[in-house]
Amino acid sequence: MGIGGTLVVACVALLADAAVGYPDRLFRMVGHPVTWIGALIGRLDRQLNPDTGRPSLPDRRRRLNGVLALVLLAGLPTLLAWVLQRACLAMLPHAVGLVLLGVVAGSLSAQRSLFTHVRDVLHALEQGGIDAGRQAVSRIVGRDPQSLDAPAIVRAAIESLAENFSDGVVAPLLWCAVLGLPGMVFYKAVNTADSMIGHLSPRHAAFGWASARLDDLVNLPASRLSAGWLVLAAVVTQAASPRAALTTVLRDAGRHRSPNAGWPEAAMAGALGLRLAGPRSYGGCIVEDAWMGDGRADASPSDLRRALRLYRRACTIQGVALLALAAMLCG
Template sequence: MDIPIATGLALGAAADLLLADPRRAHPVAGFGAVAGALEHRIWRDSRAVGAGHALGLTAAASGLGVLLDRGTRRRPAARTLVTAAATWTVLGGTSLGRAAGVMRTALDAGDLPAGRAALPSLAGRDPRSLDGDGLARATVESVAENTSDAAVAPLFWGAAAGLPGLLGYRAVNTLDAMVGHRSPRYERFGWAAARLDDLANWLPARLTAALTVACAPLVGGSAPGALRTWLRDGPAHPSPNSGRCEAATAGALGVRLGGRNVYGSRVEVRPLLGAAGRAPTPADIGAAVRLSRAVWLGAAGLAVAARLLRTRS
């Protein structure tokens, strides 16, 4: 049994649930600043250089986790507190729900400008041409996708690899958000960051979909619908991971996700997920947030249990 790590994961998850992200001097923002400064110095239109950037920074974050792990191995109280702080730092489940809540408030009030202003904190698509239905769909999709990225995946890697897993995963995901998207600048430089993120999220995304099926009845959703839509529609999505999470959520809530998305000058037409469902409404944002919370808290419980069952090395 690894009680210090298990307790730290539980305390960190509780801190995120009660407090959301740290408001000042967020370590992830600091990591992003370092990554951005390094990119500015070394950027080349090269996969090899981009791979060095992604792998080097991920190794540095994971290495810090190894040092913290070794330094606290013989001090259970310190090990628990460091793990709790790291878990709180890398989780974003409650902040995700709060950002979605801001969108719902704006849409309930019929305030489209406020809703459009709130979208960049949730999704990268262009909000200028979106109406209320489009903003609601974008929000539900973002909550579904980011439940895995912001909460389930960090907990998965914390359970699997302790402090190095927590810090290494957050580094991978942050780098993907910074350079892993499609653009002329990052098409080659960001390739490795995007592929590394795909790999790190492959199992957590499927765990998220499975937990969505299990938790759907808790929010008045359909477990059979979630399972059916996940298996039928998830593989059609261009992402190997987020499509599974979005499809399961679509089936759970009985809504239709996917379709035309605009990202600046780029337009993507994505396959429909839950094509027989209805268009999402602001009320579905609330249901998606409640489902997301149930899913990531379930993942926290599994992570703690897995660490308690683990033979301490």
């Protein structure tokens, strides 16, 4: 399948996700592709990375086992996606096969669900106060919720919106546009592995090393692209500054502890006139991260509402760009 076909699949995926997302009833019946990948990661973690209750492994062995686990957890789902793609295109009319692949790929995009989860934080904070806001934001961030006051809850939700716009929306569609369904599945497998085992805990620092490094690599182009979409979205969003967004990206993105998360977070911070990131508490430990932006730290629910508006326009701009590119190459 050429680039024209992969772009069509990406466009259908974007439209399917925006229209219906992943139905809750379907999730209750069969789960979700990411939960299937997560189950495989959990099994490999238990088998190849024994915890402290079993014979200890040296870090060198854990790192090698982590590489093996990454090959298996990325390779097997990607192979299945490749077989499915070949079968659809061989057994169905070409256009029908592309649409079917796009609908399947739509389940791996988080455009609709990300908006819903962040909007839930806004509603919880406005209707239930700080305790409800803490509970809602704890579903989308890993930091200690009890350490968050109202402005910190809003900042955490906006940071999650920015970062997940890159790795939950832009990156999957980018890999789909380039490599079709197998590319999208490969990306989601790597990204899910990083979220589950790619952190610096005593158990996973060595075992998850390969997953974390590969995740940094596969997210690199999308993080820059997502910052660009947010800057462009600020042009057409009231009370957002595209100039400040671009300036903040160029100045602050490289100061983030993540090589990728700083790009969309800096763009969002600059566009909204806020300060994001900064020191945060995870599991009782303070992570001294740099601030993104030089605006206000006392974010309010109205800022979260503006962030959601900016996010929706960035998604729209990305969709228009994909559709235009597909029309140009397929026309």
